Amino acid sequence: MEALAALPVALDAVGGDKAPGEIVAGARKAADEGVPVVLVGPPERVGDTLGLELIPCTEVIEMAEDPAQGVRRKKDSSLVRIAELVRDGRASAMVSAGNTGATMAAALLRMGRLPKVARPCIATPMPRPGRPPAVLVDSGANVECTPAMLVQFAQMASVFATERNGIADPATALLSIGEEPSKGTSLVKETHALLEAGVPGVRFIGNVEGRDLLGCPADVVVTDGFTGNVALKTAEGTLRFAMRLVLDVLGHDDETRAAGDVLLPHLLAAAAELDPENTGGAMLLGVDGVCVISHGSSSAVAVANAIHIAYDLARAGLSGRLAASISAED
Amino acid sequence: MEALAALPVALDAVGGDKAPGEIVAGARKAADEGVPVVLVGPPERVGDTLGLELIPCTEVIEMAEDPAQGVRRKKDSSLVRIAELVRDGRASAMVSAGNTGATMAAALLRMGRLPKVARPCIATPMPRPGRPPAVLVDSGANVECTPAMLVQFAQMASVFATERNGIADPATALLSIGEEPSKGTSLVKETHALLEAGVPGVRFIGNVEGRDLLGCPADVVVTDGFTGNVALKTAEGTLRFAMRLVLDVLGHDDETRAAGDVLLPHLLAAAAELDPENTGGAMLLGVDGVCVISHGSSSAVAVANAIHIAYDLARAGLSGRLAASISAED
Numbered sequence: 001m002e003a004l005a006a007l008p009v010a011l012d013a014v015g016g017d018k019a020p021g022e023i024v025a026g027a028r029k030a031a032d033e034g035v036p037v038v039l040v041g042p043p044e045r046v047g048d049t050l051g052l053e054l055i056p057c058t059e060v061i062e063m064a065e066d067p068a069q070g071v072r073r074k075k076d077s078s079l080v081r082i083a084e085l086v087r088d089g090r091a092s093a094m095v096s097a098g099n100t101g102a103t104m105a106a107a108l109l110r111m112g113r114l115p116k117v118a119r120p121c122i123a124t125p126m127p128r129p130g131r132p133p134a135v136l137v138d139s140g141a142n143v144e145c146t147p148a149m150l151v152q153f154a155q156m157a158s159v160f161a162t163e164r165n166g167i168a169d170p171a172t173a174l175l176s177i178g179e180e181p182s183k184g185t186s187l188v189k190e191t192h193a194l195l196e197a198g199v200p201g202v203r204f205i206g207n208v209e210g211r212d213l214l215g216c217p218a219d220v221v222v223t224d225g226f227t228g229n230v231a232l233k234t235a236e237g238t239l240r241f242a243m244r245l246v247l248d249v250l251g252h253d254d255e256t257r258a259a260g261d262v263l264l265p266h267l268l269a270a271a272a273e274l275d276p277e278n279t280g281g282a283m284l285l286g287v288d289g290v291c292v293i294s295h296g297s298s299s300a301v302a303v304a305n306a307i308h309i310a311y312d313l314a315r316a317g318l319s320g321r322l323a324a325s326i327s328a329e330d
Numbered sequence: 331m332e333a334l335a336a337l338p339v340a341l342d343a344v345g346g347d348k349a350p351g352e353i354v355a356g357a358r359k360a361a362d363e364g365v366p367v368v369l370v371g372p373p374e375r376v377g378d379t380l381g382l383e384l385i386p387c388t389e390v391i392e393m394a395e396d397p398a399q400g401v402r403r404k405k406d407s408s409l410v411r412i413a414e415l416v417r418d419g420r421a422s423a424m425v426s427a428g429n430t431g432a433t434m435a436a437a438l439l440r441m442g443r444l445p446k447v448a449r450p451c452i453a454t455p456m457p458r459p460g461r462p463p464a465v466l467v468d469s470g471a472n473v474e475c476t477p478a479m480l481v482q483f484a485q486m487a488s489v490f491a492t493e494r495n496g497i498a499d500p501a502t503a504l505l506s507i508g509e510e511p512s513k514g515t516s517l518v519k520e521t522h523a524l525l526e527a528g529v530p531g532v533r534f535i536g537n538v539e540g541r542d543l544l545g546c547p548a549d550v551v552v553t554d555g556f557t558g559n560v561a562l563k564t565a566e567g568t569l570r571f572a573m574r575l576v577l578d579v580l581g582h583d584d585e586t587r588a589a590g591d592v593l594l595p596h597l598l599a600a601a602a603e604l605d606p607e608n609t610g611g612a613m614l615l616g617v618d619g620v621c622v623i624s625h626g627s628s629s630a631v632a633v634a635n636a637i638h639i640a641y642d643l644a645r646a647g648l649s650g651r652l653a654a655s656i657s658a659e660d
Contacts, residue, residue, distance in 0.1 A: 211567030
């Protein structure tokens, strides 16, 4: 633990829509706030490192590139290298705002899975104003799931909700299309039965629906990676849509613009609570190491938050706690 | 056609959160606007019919009741009776804001399916400010689907987008977790291949993601009923969440309240465009008759809109056009 605490966070300096500028600036911010960070990327693409250490590599897996192929072919890419730094005990955690699939693949192939974990999953914070976020899992790693996989996701996400969000004994719900256990696909119904029967480390409170995802009554919401990804992106898109609508209203005429001047600071503060920028990104649970997947649009603030969270969770021994939470093999 | 035009719309007077008050008021409104309506329900529960004809029945399938069981056991329920009125050529269409599952079951069991339709599906309008709504299909009728079912949904929804929303040659997309044909579940990938290969009556433009559902670039979005229902409710819940957030901001202090007084009428006008109240409800496509499923929270305005739409679509011969659109049996 002591040794791990001193290890830097390995950051993919060239991943993300705003790389390298905002990425490196975020690293500088986190470093200034006391977290050791090491950048990884091709020096000519990273440019100014703002005084931070750069471990050079020669390749980059681009945003639109096929994840598995990218990781297989580009062995000297920033994503593969940051995963290897964690595997080799030279970094405490990896962080990337780049190609999500490739980040997962690099983490999985280089770090490996935790013992007994059938499939790693992505846990994404869902904002709850005035309270710690809920956790949506799986938000995109596994498009086809079994009930046993969802049970493991529930176990890991419960640990994560405690470690990351400070929620003791988190309440776990299953995403479905009605509260009744009879509602949903066979996957949902079978998983409901397993969770209802009792799973170590999971306090199951039943089904929630899509309408509950924002301001969620449950601390953990479990679903397959296809449904989770559709729901997450629907929520993101709807929030953006609503925000544009409000901004259109503010710009309607001189009177509304004046009123908007009064309201805008308050609206922006409220919106900031919902912004992926401030949630620090999603986490890949179930690999043998800490891997934070930041939003592709991450700015310096988001990157700095992600680095802090990765560092804190690695120091808190998240992986060990996740491994201990898994009671069954798929 | 001429005879059908004179037939009334059969309305479940006791279905919906605000039944019978708002339901009967909505019927009165539609009747005043020129649409013949007949109410169906137990007289003692309906109360004042506001001068409209009431066909009495003795039973009600309650909101929380098991749909299939309800329809099987309660043969003299309002839902079963309105479906029979359409089947027997005594009504042009059925409308209910009650138990969605039971509405589907009653329509399916009493009206039957259109020729060659494997499974009826629910088409729900998704608002697009300043443009006719997009259509999300299936938004909840079939939790487990085959590619062939999704292809039929696409065909029927394309007809519906033209008949209901006036969109000639509507663009159809598949809901997935990425634009690439390789993304998604095997159901999504196989359906993508079928649509890409060419399906009569469907202009396929590829995949859309959850983030595209509001203000959608496609006129028809096809998905299975589980994913569709989760996405629809996520969008609804997120809009409500955003609206509460804005209202909280407006109530922050005296200054924001004054600004709110200026903005509120504009905000409400913008919100009204998104309100299920004004979209007239969802439609069950693929049964042999017109069946409108209104939102459970429908007020008089929503009910009146639903009645208008049901009447207009029946008069336009929607069922015949849907039957003609289906090229394959499952």
